[in-house]
Amino acid sequence: MRSFGEKFLRFLLPSQCHCCEKFLEEDRQGICPDCLSKIRWIEPPFCTLCGVPFASGEIKNHPCGACMTREKYFTMARALGYYEGPLREAIHRWKYEEKSCLTSFFGEKLAEGFHRYWDSRSFDLLIPVPLHLKRLRERGFNQALLLVKELSRRTRIPYSKRLLQKRIPTTPQVNLSGGEREKRVRGSFHVQRDEEIKGKSILLVDDVYTTGATVNECSKVLLMAEAERVDVLTLAHAIKSP
Ligand SMILES: [Zn+2]
Numbered sequence: 620m621r622s623f624g625e626k627f628l629r630f631l632l633p634s635q636c637h638c639c640e641k642f643l644e645e646d647r648q649g650i651c652p653d654c655l656s657k658i659r660w661i662e663p664p665f666c667t668l669c670g671v672p673f674a675s676g677e678i679k680n681h682p683c684g685a686c687m688t689r690e691k692y693f694t695m696a697r698a699l700g701y702y703e704g705p706l707r708e709a710i711h712r713w714k715y716e717e718k719s720c721l722t723s724f725f726g727e728k729l730a731e732g733f734h735r736y737w738d739s740r741s742f743d744l745l746i747p748v749p750l751h752l753k754r755l756r757e758r759g760f761n762q763a764l765l766l767v768k769e770l771s772r773r774t775r776i777p778y779s780k781r782l783l784q785k786r787i788p789t790t791p792q793v794n795l796s797g798g799e800r801e802k803r804v805r806g807s808f809h810v811q812r813d814e815e816i817k818g819k820s821i822l823l824v825d826d827v828y829t830t831g832a833t834v835n836e837c838s839k840v841l842l843m844a845e846a847e848r849v850d851v852l853t854l855a856h857a858i859k860s861p
């Protein structure tokens with residue numbers, strides 16, 4: 620947590636770009652025009668299931684190899700941008716350095732992305748990918764819940780922050796393969812009050828889609844609680860650039 624003095628000082632100082640630290644002339648929601656123009660947003664063609672973008676040679680959207688071989692419990696996952704460059708930097712700072720002014724920037728982008736693929740009638744409920752209580756105490760907030768609140772405000776779809784919970788902490792999974800990640804997260808989420816999930820169309824929200832193991836496991840437990848369908852929206856997709 621920042622001290623009050625530090626917060627006050629920041630209030631007096633001109634704002635800086637959270638990616639390159641250049642001073643901003645006007646309020647650009649924390650990202651300068653240069654950095655903004657360098658963010659690569661995901662465009663078709665991409666995998667119809669997990670949303671991973673394909674190299675430019677492909678023409679149509681179709682399921683990717685990974686989705687053909689590993690079962691996906693969500694109906695479709697979509698991400699806004701590539702997890703690289705300024706977007707990666709901005710997400711990182713937002714999460715670890717409490718750059719809360721980025722929350723509304725991400726919220727706005729998320730709502731734009733949402734309306735590209737769905738509309739407000741598509742879902743009954745927004746659910747953030749939960750953090751384990753221990754991690755939540757360390758960080759002080761769940762970044763996925765911040766996104767869900769922003770999206771809920773803009774789409775008027777209600778959200779729930781407690782129906783899906785993480786009961787077993789998992790260690791950071793940065794260097795693990797998809798299969799390993801799947802094993803690690805298995806059984807780590809659970810639904811409280813199945814009756815509130817039953818028959819609902821749910822959009823799961825998180826900051827980054829990496830191998831999809833986490834959102835897939837969340838989708839699985841939501842379907843076990845008889846959700847009608849589960850889709851996924853993230854800020855970024857961590858794939859190697861084509
Ligand atoms: Zn910048």
Ligand SMILES: [Zn+2]
Nearest residue numbers: 666669683686
């Ligand atoms: Zn796929």
